[in-house]
Amino acid sequence: MKLTYFGTAAAEGMPALFCNCSYCKEARTLGGKNIRTRSQALINDDLLLDFPADTYFHFLKNGVEGDRIRHLLITHSHPDHFYPEQLELRQSPFAHEMREKKMELYCGEGAFEKLKNALVANSVICQKMTVYQPQRIGNYTVIPLPANHHYGDGAFIYAIKDADGAALLYAHDTGYFYEEVFQYIEKEKLYFNAISYDCTNVDIPSSLKSSHMSIDNILALHERLSKIGAVDKNTTEIINHFSHNAKPLQHILEERVKDYGWLVAYDGMQVQIANKKT
Numbered sequence: 148m149k150l151t152y153f154g155t156a157a158a159e160g161m162p163a164l165f166c167n168c169s170y171c172k173e174a175r176t177l178g179g180k181n182i183r184t185r186s187q188a189l190i191n192d193d194l195l196l197d198f199p200a201d202t203y204f205h206f207l208k209n210g211v212e213g214d215r216i217r218h219l220l221i222t223h224s225h226p227d228h229f230y231p232e233q234l235e236l237r238q239s240p241f242a243h244e245m246r247e248k249k250m251e252l253y254c255g256e257g258a259f260e261k262l263k264n265a266l267v268a269n270s271v272i273c274q275k276m277t278v279y280q281p282q283r284i285g286n287y288t289v290i291p292l293p294a295n296h297h298y299g300d301g302a303f304i305y306a307i308k309d310a311d312g313a314a315l316l317y318a319h320d321t322g323y324f325y326e327e328v329f330q331y332i333e334k335e336k337l338y339f340n341a342i343s344y345d346c347t348n349v350d351i352p353s354s355l356k357s358s359h360m361s362i363d364n365i366l367a368l369h370e371r372l373s374k375i376g377a378v379d380k381n382t383t384e385i386i387n388h389f390s391h392n393a394k395p396l397q398h399i400l401e402e403r404v405k406d407y408g409w410l411v412a413y414d415g416m417q418v419q420i421a422n423k424k425t
């Protein structure tokens with residue numbers, strides 16, 4: 148499985164859209180990996196995760212031909228993850244000769260309601276998913292798990308397994324997991340070859356009830372997931388979704404988490420995820 152990060156910032160972007168703080172100024176000066184757009188990722192070449200307003204730029208930058216995307220998973224309805232108005236462009240006269248005639252979009256309650264209020268092309272089919280119900284989507288098995296985020300929205304984190312058995316937990320956006328999620332993972336003996344963790348808060352003190360995570364929260368989460376056999380030393384762990392309030396300059400983050408063996412996501416980063424376990 149190949150995971151490509153298109154956007155690795157929180158809602159405001161990094162540097163933030165309207166911000167003049169010292170960290171945003173430094174990010175603008177340093178450029179490169181310190182320029183982070185809004186949240187989106189691609190699995191292999193055919194499963195898109197989230198649909199922010201930055202999607203157009205992401206496709207241009209990463210050489211994606213949008214009409215080839217058949218499957219789209221939406222994590223939740225926050226606009227940095229879901230900007231449905233631009234789905235209207237998937238029809239004539241805005242698009243012609245699309246190679247995938249239909250795009251299938253999968254989401255929870257909040258995104259489904261938001262989609263209903265947007266003008267959407269009839270070449271987009273939307274399906275509401277139910278937590279803990281595995282679903283076959285193209286070459287993947289996808290299990291939506293409840294995210295500790297945007298309560299009442301039906302926000303999901305996704306367990307995604309490909310045809311080779313490589314398994315990813317894409318945990319955006321979420322705080323520390325609900326107890327029932329740990330119980331489900333343990334009962335179903337889910338094991339992850341890779342996890343992408345919400346790290347919006349980095350070193351800002353965050354309780355286990357917060358709707359985003361800090362490094363301390365992720366360490367606690369890693370320990371719990373290890374205990375129930377969901378991760379081990381072969382699991383690739385990645386932190387992602389950064390806010391300027393947490394001062395997430397790339398080289399500082401890499402130094403901060405190197406002892407844990409974590410990767411720090413940046414826009415354009417690719418990770419190969421193999422199906423292997425100790």
Ligand SMILES: [Zn+2]
Binds near residue numbers: 157158225228320388
């Ligand atoms: Zn977000």
Ligand SMILES: [Zn+2]
Binds near residue numbers: 166172
């Ligand atoms: Zn700022």
Ligand SMILES: [Zn+2]
Binds near residue numbers: 225297
């Ligand atoms: Zn969010």
